[in-house]
Amino acid sequence: MIYANVFDDVIKAIEDGLYSALRNPSIVLLNIIAFVILVFIVKKFFWQKITDFIEKRRVVMMDALEAADREKLRAHELQEKSAKDYEAMKEETRQLKEKLSVEAYKQQEELIANAKKEAARRLEQAQKDIEYEILQANEEIKQSIKDIAFAAAEKIVKREIDEEVHQDIIDEMIQKREA
Numbered sequence: 001m002i003y004a005n006v007f008d009d010v011i012k013a014i015e016d017g018l019y020s021a022l023r024n025p026s027i028v029l030l031n032i033i034a035f036v037i038l039v040f041i042v043k044k045f046f047w048q049k050i051t052d053f054i055e056k057r058r059v060v061m062m063d064a065l066e067a068a069d070r071e072k073l074r075a076h077e078l079q080e081k082s083a084k085d086y087e088a089m090k091e092e093t094r095q096l097k098e099k100l101s102v103e104a105y106k107q108q109e110e111l112i113a114n115a116k117k118e119a120a121r122r123l124e125q126a127q128k129d130i131e132y133e134i135l136q137a138n139e140e141i142k143q144s145i146k147d148i149a150f151a152a153a154e155k156i157v158k159r160e161i162d163e164e165v166h167q168d169i170i171d172e173m174i175q176k177r178e179a
Helices: 001-024 025-159 163-178
Strands: none
Touching: 025 163
16 A cells, blocks of 8 residues: 555656646746757857867777777787698698608618628628538548547558458447547
8 A cells, every 4th residue: 555655646746747848838948948058058168178078089999999900910910820830830740750750761771781781790600600610520520530540550550450350440440439
């Protein structure tokens, strides 16, 4: 109920305000005269200041927009330059990787070649050592054969035996040496 009275009071005040211009036309005329005087005063004393302020504000806003456009253009150029630099770095990295791969392959081939040379050298040295050992063994065998022959000849001379006995003695001495 309390709210209904408040709303009724508000509605009555609005209706009184609306109908007051119709009931009292001098108020409307007075409002029009006050409005014209206010426009004249604003035009005479404040209009130039207001338009100057608005013009300055417009210039500042235009400068800000132009600066923003320049910065946007610069940012776009920097973005393009960065993209080009990135692509250049990417290409340089690819070339460097390729170069390093080629160098690594060359080093690998060089190491393999050196290893093969070293293996061949060692094999050759081993063959030389074997040949030397064979020569030494042959010399020892020859010396042994000479010693055997000399010992056999000594026994042959001592015994003065026939040739068949002589052959048996040589064979016997060779078998002793081999054993």
